[in-house]
Amino acid sequence: MKAIRTIKFKVSGSIKADGLLVVWLKAANWLSDIAFKTEELNSNRLAKAHYANLRDMGLPSQLACSLCKVVCATYKTAKSNKRWRLAKFTRAVLPVVWKRDFNRTKKGITLWGELLTIIDSRQLPDGSWKDSKLKRIGGVWYLCLAHEVEIEEPKSEGCIVGVDMGIKRMLVATNSANSKTFFFHGGVLNHHRSCIRRTRAAVQSVGTRSARRLLRRMSGHEAAVTGHLLHVASKALVSYAVDVGARRIVVENLENIRDSSLSKGKDLRSKVHRWPYADMRFKIAYKAAAVGIELELVSPKNTSRGCNACGHVSASNRKGLRFSCQKCGHQEDADRHASKNIRARSVAVEHNSAMTGSIKAPLGSSELSDIVADSFVSHGDLVSI
Numbered sequence: 601m602k603a604i605r606t607i608k609f610k611v612s613g614s615i616k617a618d619g620l621l622v623v624w625l626k627a628a629n630w631l632s633d634i635a636f637k638t639e640e641l642n643s644n645r646l647a648k649a650h651y652a653n654l655r656d657m658g659l660p661s662q663l664a665c666s667l668c669k670v671v672c673a674t675y676k677t678a679k680s681n682k683r684w685r686l687a688k689f690t691r692a693v694l695p696v697v698w699k700r701d702f703n704r705t706k707k708g709i710t711l712w713g714e715l716l717t718i719i720d721s722r723q724l725p726d727g728s729w730k731d732s733k734l735k736r737i738g739g740v741w742y743l744c745l746a747h748e749v750e751i752e753e754p755k756s757e758g759c760i761v762g763v764d765m766g767i768k769r770m771l772v773a774t775n776s777a778n779s780k781t782f783f784f785h786g787g788v789l790n791h792h793r794s795c796i797r798r799t800r801a802a803v804q805s806v807g808t809r810s811a812r813r814l815l816r817r818m819s820g821h822e823a824a825v826t827g828h829l830l831h832v833a834s835k836a837l838v839s840y841a842v843d844v845g846a847r848r849i850v851v852e853n854l855e856n857i858r859d860s861s862l863s864k865g866k867d868l869r870s871k872v873h874r875w876p877y878a879d880m881r882f883k884i885a886y887k888a889a890a891v892g893i894e895l896e897l898v899s900p901k902n903t904s905r906g907c908n909a910c911g912h913v914s915a916s917n918r919k920g921l922r923f924s925c926q927k928c929g930h931q932e933d934a935d936r937h938a939s940k941n942i943r944a945r946s947v948a949v950e951h952n953s954a955m956t957g958s959i960k961a962p963l964g965s966s967e968l969s970d971i972v973a974d975s976f977v978s979h980g981d982l983v984s985i
Contacts, residue, residue, distance in 0.1 A: 610719040623658040628689035643672040666695045692736035752892035758847030762943025772935035775844045782840040784833045796822045834883035850946040852900035898945040
């Protein structure tokens with residue numbers, strides 16, 4: 601099975617990107633105004649009507665065609681999201697078409713006929729290259745190279761890994777094959793992000809020109825730190841799943857978590873709104889798919905409150921990082937216990953699908969416990985990262 605991956609390379613050389621970017625943005629906003637007024641969303645008709653004008657502005661032929669496709673795609677997305685408004689193009693991104701704008705020769709990569717220098721120790725990917733992007737970040741150009749890779753077919757055999765995602769602990773996972781537990785703590789991420797925010801607030805309060813220059817240099821720092829740690833955490837989780845022979849990773853569907861935090865305190869609401877759970881889930885999904893492991897989403901209802909020993913559900917069962925059932929007395933690490941319930945919910949979905957044809961899992965913990973009573977393993981050594 602094939603998939604598209606993107607790898608970013610820092611580039612230099614006598615490229616014409618800076619001059620073309622100015623022309624591109626001017627032409628894009630000119631064409632965007634026309635598309636907004638006429639509501640023309642067919643790129644072929646748009647190109648046929650305005651290709652000559654785009655070429656007169658100074659765009660190469662392929663960039664002129666690419667511009668029509670980008671503008672139409674932008675308005676199609678806006679229309680599907682019911683957010684129809686005039687689109688302004690300001691980002692320093694140029695689409696480059698494989699074997700038209702850029703190509704690979706014996707001397708290296710050529711871009712618009714000129715040799716491009718890759719400033720990176722990594723090797724260029726083998727296999728089929730695809731249409732990519734040229735992106736400028738802080739005055740430096742990067743080639744976001746899209747290429748085709750071969751990934752494994754989804755596994756049909758193996759254990760199930762349940763994952764509890766959180767703020768204090770980024771990831772806690774258990775599996776149905778053995779008693780090893782995976783921990784990835786979020787303290788480093790939370791510390792770095794809070795330090796960056798405090799520094800930014802202090803600099804912003806100064807209000808001088810040098811302070812504003814520093815703020816511009818700090819732009820994107822928090823996002824870069826967060827992205828790096830999410831990559832490290834998701835890679836470690838997938839490695840754990842491979843080690844235990846997993847066929848499936850199960851996580852909670854937290855799409856409405858921000859809505860549910862609106863009635864909470866300001867501090868908690870702020871933490872939840874900055875919690876990058878969706879990006880973490882995305883990174884886990886594509887890294888797991890590359891090794892033949894599927895990702896499943898289940899309902900998060902009562903996964904932290906229900907006891908997997910007796911099925912009792914109560915908010916008082918969990919106190920901080922400890923779970924203590926008020927009915928049967930079962931005690932365990934709260935996040936480890938939640939990951940077991942998440943894993944059990946996946947088993948329940950599989951059971952219901954086989955027995956009734958429904959893909960909806962029972963949310964009652966007593967029914968859940970009966971279905972997966974033998975899927976839990978005894979406590980063992982913890983594998984902590």
